[in-house]
Amino acid sequence: MTGELDDKVASLKKKADEIAPPHPREETWNWNSPRQAKEAFSLIGLQIPDLKRENLSKYEHPLAKAVSEYRDTRSLLSQVCKWAAGRYRDGRVHPQWNPAGAATGRASCTSPNVQSLPKGEGFRGCIRPGEGHVLVKADLSQIELRVLAAIAEDENMLKVFRSGGDIHLNTAEALASRKVKKGDPERQKAKAVNFGLSFGMGAKKFKEMAERDYEVRMTLSEAKEAKHKLLDAYPRIGHWHAREGLECERGNFITETLMGRRRVVEPDYQGKPSFTERLNAPVQGTAADILKLALARLWENWSEHQGALPILTVHDEVVLECAAEDAKVTARWLSGILRGAVEDVLGHPELAGEDAIETTTAPSWEV
DNA sequence: AACCGATGCGCG
DNA sequence: AAAGCGCGCATCGGTT
Numbered sequence: 595m596t597g598e599l600d601d602k603v604a605s606l607k608k609k610a611d612e613i614a615p616p617h618p619r620e621e622t623w624n625w626n627s628p629r630q631a632k633e634a635f636s637l638i639g640l641q642i643p644d645l646k647r648e649n650l651s652k653y654e655h656p657l658a659k660a661v662s663e664y665r666d667t668r669s670l671l672s673q674v675c676k677w678a679a680g681r682y683r684d685g686r687v688h689p690q691w692n693p694a695g696a697a698t699g700r701a702s703c704t705s706p707n708v709q710s711l712p713k714g715e716g717f718r719g720c721i722r723p724g725e726g727h728v729l730v731k732a733d734l735s736q737i738e739l740r741v742l743a744a745i746a747e748d749e750n751m752l753k754v755f756r757s758g759g760d761i762h763l764n765t766a767e768a769l770a771s772r773k774v775k776k777g778d779p780e781r782q783k784a785k786a787v788n789f790g791l792s793f794g795m796g797a798k799k800f801k802e803m804a805e806r807d808y809e810v811r812m813t814l815s816e817a818k819e820a821k822h823k824l825l826d827a828y829p830r831i832g833h834w835h836a837r838e839g840l841e842c843e844r845g846n847f848i849t850e851t852l853m854g855r856r857r858v859v860e861p862d863y864q865g866k867p868s869f870t871e872r873l874n875a876p877v878q879g880t881a882a883d884i885l886k887l888a889l890a891r892l893w894e895n896w897s898e899h900q901g902a903l904p905i906l907t908v909h910d911e912v913v914l915e916c917a918a919e920d921a922k923v924t925a926r927w928l929s930g931i932l933r934g935a936v937e938d939v940l941g942h943p944e945l946a947g948e949d950a951i952e953t954t955t956a957p958s959w960e961v
Numbered sequence: 962a963a964c965c966g967a968t969g970c971g972c973g
Numbered sequence: 974a975a976a977g978c979g980c981g982c983a984t985c986g987g988t989t
Binding site for chain 3: 874
């Protein structure tokens with residue numbers, strides 16, 4: 595796979611070099627160097643502020659597209675080509691896990707970072723169980739929004755979960771002003787909006803996101819209005835924001851998850867407790883608590899499921915490996931424990947329904 | 962040679 | 974009044 599990427603990178607570089615003006619000093623341009631790339635664009639009369647994909651896509655000139663594609667592919671290759679090199683033992687990759695690697699209580703992972711292996715490119719398909727075994731994967735569906743509903747005690751949000759609804763779909767429909775289906779790209783984009791607004795994103799950023807992802811153009815005041823409209827759908831979220839704002843004014847740097855685990859947030863540019871961190875920390879942190887509670891209970895019960903092997907976790911997801919014939923039992927065990935953890939920590943049965951856990955059994959980590 | 966901040970992007 | 978959050982990693986270009 596990396597060999598194919600290699601070829602693709604080489605041809606994309608050639609293409610970009612052909613379109614580009616000659617380099618005044620070197621043989622060819624280094625498109626990985628923002629300074630050089632900006633200089634090349636400047637020679638054809640384009641002053642570009644940065645080399646982000648999203649920015650390059652605004653330009654008509656073929657060089658913009660060529661450079662963007664080259665950088666994308668090159669970046670993917672870099673991330674993946676050395677991913678597991680020299681990190682095998684017995685046919686397995688053994689990353690370094692840091693159980694409390696993140697300030698919120700999440701785990702992090704290095705060498706390699708398993709948690710950021712790209713999706714949808716086939717790389718996760720390379721993560722496979724041993725002969726005659728399967729991977730059993732379970733994830734906490736929309737966990738941060740469930741935590742949010744519990745923390746803010748928002749009746750409308752709870753109602754959506756109680757009826758098995760989909761918050762992202764609601765938001766997507768509100769933004770697109772039409773019916774949106776589960777597989778539509780609008781839903782994916784609405785996730786970002788939901789998270790953004792929940793954790794204190796401003797109208798400006800919200801406006802930019804709406805433009806970029808929905809081709810919805812609005813003035814700043816219209817963006818403010820839309821933001822309020824979405825927050826109005828869940829009034830207690832707004833109240834919660836107001837409460838946390840007061841805590842910031844009072845100089846309260848301490849946040850707590852629903853399990854009572856503390857985090858001291860960073861100061862903002864004024865030296866006051868960061869408002870957005872105060873909002874995010876208990877939510878991300880409680881979700882992390884839930885996953886870890888579940889992991890602890892898996893361990894406590896492990897003697898009855900010794901064939902099951904923990905493979906990895908990714909913040910709201912647990913992957914186990916077991917013998918193919920044990921898949922059903924293992925899947926039930928895993929999802930039951932995750933569901934119990936959600937219910938025990940959040941204290942709302944409607945947040946821990948059947949749909950709170952999505953379980954799949956597969957021959958690889960891909961999808 | 963080792964380290965560092967900035968930039969940009971992968972994941973949740 | 975206003976404010977998305979949390980990570981790791983490759984690369985560049987400069988400093989120690």
